[in-house]
Amino acid sequence: MAKDLFEKCHEFYQQPQLVKAAGAYPFFQEIEESAGAHVHCHGKRLIMAGSNNYLGLTHHPRVKAAAVAALERYGTGCSGSRFLNGNTSLHVQLERNLARFVGKPETLVFSTGFMVNHGTIGCLFESEDCIFSDADNHASIIDGCRQSRGRVIRYAHADAADCRAKIDATPCAGGAGIVTDGVFSMTGNIAPLRELVAIKRAHPHVRIYVDDAHGLGVFGETGRGITEHWDVQGEVDLLMGTFSKSFASIGGFVAGEPEVIEYIRHKARPLWFSASIPAASAAAAIAALEVMSTESTHREQLWRNCAFARHGLEEIGMYIMPSKAPILALWVGAEGKAFKLTMALRDLGVFATPVAYPAVPYGHALIRTSYMASHTTEDIAAIIKAFDALADPYQIRTTHFAQDPATLPPADYYDLSALFAS
Ligand SMILES: Cc1ncc(COP(=O)(O)O)c(C=O)c1O
Missing domain, CATH: 3.90.1150.10 (Aspartate Aminotransferase, domain 1)
Structure with a gap:
């Protein structure tokens, strides 16, 4: 018999109410x-x-002043996607500055880090491709994998030996990529990037995608993140970051070689079909990047x-x-x-x-x-x-x-x- 679509909502409803009634609901504070x-x-x-x-930069005077100046110049919102009408000079400048910072030829700014993972992984991996994904990867990577048509093979958390074994045991007719958080957000554990890069060297068809949401600005001699920490900056094919952590703003980016970024720019649906970050948020991220680059x-x-x-x-x-x-x-x-x-x-x-x-x-x-x-x-x-x-x-x-x-x-x-x- 057909069910009411909302039946599950009515059943679920009691669960958060129980926690609220006990005075212990800790979310949405x-x-x-x-x-x-x-x-x-x-x-x-x-x-x-x-x-x-x-880095505490959400309240840094230079970061706040940059956001206020951009707000005065561009208003409070962009009212459209970057693809059509929401691409200000600040978005473009932010991409240029980020590319210099992470040492990649090009970057592409999305409206959130979640959308970077969703859109990038979602458009890159097709039906014959294989994604080797750390078991503890962020939800946005998991959803990006689901969105893609690639075959997802999970390896044990931060276990490069298991990753290698899974790659060796998996026949893959298409392309392959290892996808991992650089710093795992719930615990602070870090990915064994040197070992993962060694796997890539031994398997030249395998690409590496690193989500460095929590590493940029924090790890490495100059704050360039987890790839600098492991000294593998040139060996990671795609690097993503978000502005919602050390960059004191909102938004995210992916960095890589021009042809790949151009492909993502034209294929990633969250970039096309969602409005861009306000210019004030881009300005805050530019200023935070300047501060983290100059004030150690x-x-x-x-x-x-x-x-x-x-x-x-x-x-x-x-x-x-x-x-x-x-x-x-x-x-x-x-x-x-x-x-x-x-x-x-x-x-x-x-x-x-x-x-x-x-x-x-x-x-x-x-x-x-x-x-x-x-x-x-x-x-x-x-x-x-x-x-x-x-x-x-x-x-x-x-x-x-x-x-x-x-x-x-x-x-x-x-x-x-x-x-x-x-
Ligand atoms: C590892 C990781 N990747 C991606 C994201 C998504 O970033 P954003 O907050 O910009 O959507 C987060 C945010 O919690 C994260 O922790």
Whole structure:
């Protein structure tokens, strides 16, 4: 018998209501005001420990001034796609500057990083092509793979040996590409790019696509990202980045050789059929790029802050997921516990974010903390103090776990029982 299209919505509806009724719904929190490292929510000042604004440039005077000047010159929106009427001189300048920064001949700016992955992977891989994709890749890569007509073969997370074995075992009539995050957004783990590049050298038909959303501005001697960190800048075929992290804006880009970028420019549907970023956002990204290229102090401070945070969280015995980035994700386990803990942290003045299925497997919920150049030592000390105060009630010190949590198999469903425990 035919079903009502909305039946599933009515069935699902109760799930978030349960969490809301328990006062532990941690999503869509309303930020009333932001100073970067501090925000106001429900009238309360919180230390922001859940942002990707790693260099703290959203509030840098040069970045803000550039956005305001562009807003005055071009207005608030472009009202169309770059393809037709939404391509300002600032979009073009941003592409030129990015190309110089990442050392590729050409770049192409999209309206979000999600659209870069969706559009680029979606248009490049055709029915006989094979995509070798890290099991923990970002949702936008997964959706790009789905959008493409390529065959998707997942290899174990950050496991170059498994990637090589899968490539060797997979007959592929068309082209092939390894697709990986450079820095994995939920945990801060990084991709083994040297080994992946070695695979490419041994398999010349294989291309490499790296999503460096979280690496650009942060990793490498000069902030050029994870490919600079691994010294493989010339060996990655396509590099993507987003402006929603260190670039203090919104939008994203892909960089590569001119013929490939021209192909993407004319085939990627999210670029054609969606409006371009406002000129003010392009101007902010240009200014942030200038700042990160000329003021290394932000990056240096970020890494000092990150080392301080890691040391403090280790000292109080938190279980930190493997990370090399300014992202330190702490193991919690059950989703309900992670949601409740997120709200308890807010009560103690800390804005951190829960990570739950589908971003991680069921039962592997985390609290993700991330650090910024604009945090003070006092901010980070307060974050650590809040975790220390909650670690015993929530049983989240390493000593509370009977076995190494990372070895636990995924659960089958969301565990919200902690919301109803007294
Ligand atoms: C690894 C990764 N790639 C792509 C994106 C998408 O970027 P954007 O926010 O610009 O859509 C994100 C954002 O969360 C990300 O973490």
